[in-house]
Amino acid sequence: xxxxxxxxxxxxxxxxxxxxxxxxxxxxxGIYVNWFQQKPGKSPRRMIYRATNLADGVPSRxxxxxxxSDYSLTISSLESEDVADYHCLQYDExxxxxxxxxxxxxx
Amino acid sequence: EVQLxxxxxxxxxxxxxxxxxxxxxxxxxxxxxxxxxxxxxxKGLEWVASITNSGGSTYYPDSVKGRFTISRDxxxxxxxxxxxxxxxxxxxxxxxxxxxxxxxxxxxGVMVTVSS
Numbered sequence: 001x002x003x004x005x006x007x008x009x010x011x012x013x014x015x016x017x018x019x020x021x022x023x024x025x026x027x028x029x030g031i032y033v034n035w036f037q038q039k040p041g042k043s044p045r046r047m048i049y050r051a052t053n054l055a056d057g058v059p060s061r062x063x064x065x066x067x068x069s070d071y072s073l074t075i076s077s078l079e080s081e082d083v084a085d086y087h088c089l090q091y092d093e094x095x096x097x098x099x100x101x102x103x104x105x106x107x
Numbered sequence: 108e109v110q111l112x113x114x115x116x117x118x119x120x121x122x123x124x125x126x127x128x129x130x131x132x133x134x135x136x137x138x139x140x141x142x143x144x145x146x147x148x149x150k151g152l153e154w155v156a157s158i159t160n161s162g163g164s165t166y167y168p169d170s171v172k173g174r175f176t177i178s179r180d181x182x183x184x185x186x187x188x189x190x191x192x193x194x195x196x197x198x199x200x201x202x203x204x205x206x207x208x209x210x211x212x213x214x215x216g217v218m219v220t221v222s223s
Contacts, residue, residue, distance in 0.1 A: 034210035036152075043202055043216050044152070049209035087152055091210050095168040096142075096154035 002027045004090055006099025012107045013083070019075040023088035023099045028069070032092035035064055035073040038085045047086075048073060080106075109133040111203045111214030118220045119193055129186040129203030129214060137161075137181040140206040143188045145199035146216075153199075156188060157206065171197075193221045 036044035048064035204211035
């Protein structure tokens with residue numbers, strides 16, 4: 001199975017920060033990586049698809065990038081509504097596998 | 108607007124069965140693969156099952172293979188998850204998802220609690 005190693009698991013942030021979260025894939029997954037935002041009691045919301053594409057309605061301060069087997073989600077100029085959990089997913093092959101999640105908390 | 112509405116959750120004893128349903132609207136259901144993904148309380152996300160648009164093929168992780176069955180009724184725009192021999196570790200919120208090359212689109216989820 002493909003492992004998606006997500007880091008950090010938690011992050012203390014301030015409004016206006018630039019935040020980067022990374023997932024490393026244990027095998028080649030090509031471009032088939034999603035990033036999801038999840039707020040308490042809510043279902044995940046797709047933010048990035050195919051590693052670098054912004055999903056519909058997602059603010060342009062969010063971006064996705066890829067360097068080899070490392071996939072990153074960057075939030076520029078963090079706003080209060082961005083404080084949430086973030087998850088990566090590889091959907092290149094079965095079994096689908098998620099990263100362990102990153103919890104953003106305000107300082 | 109795409110909508111996925113899950114029902115059928117609740118409290119069930121270990122070893123018993125439960126069947127979840129997901130009614131889809133706002134898109135052509137039989138054009139899409141569908142999946143179930145779950146999230147245990149305070150934990151991460153775990154993919155549970157997927158089914159092709161025709162229903163001809165299904166996929167499961169080892170953790171549920173042989174116990175869970177995904178199926179669909181394209182005439183009723185409905186996805187199902189039959190869960191047998193339930194264990195305490197199956198306690199989770201179960202999400203119905205629509206699959207595409209953009210990845211999954213999520214329903215609101217339904218809670219399943221396995222406890223005596």
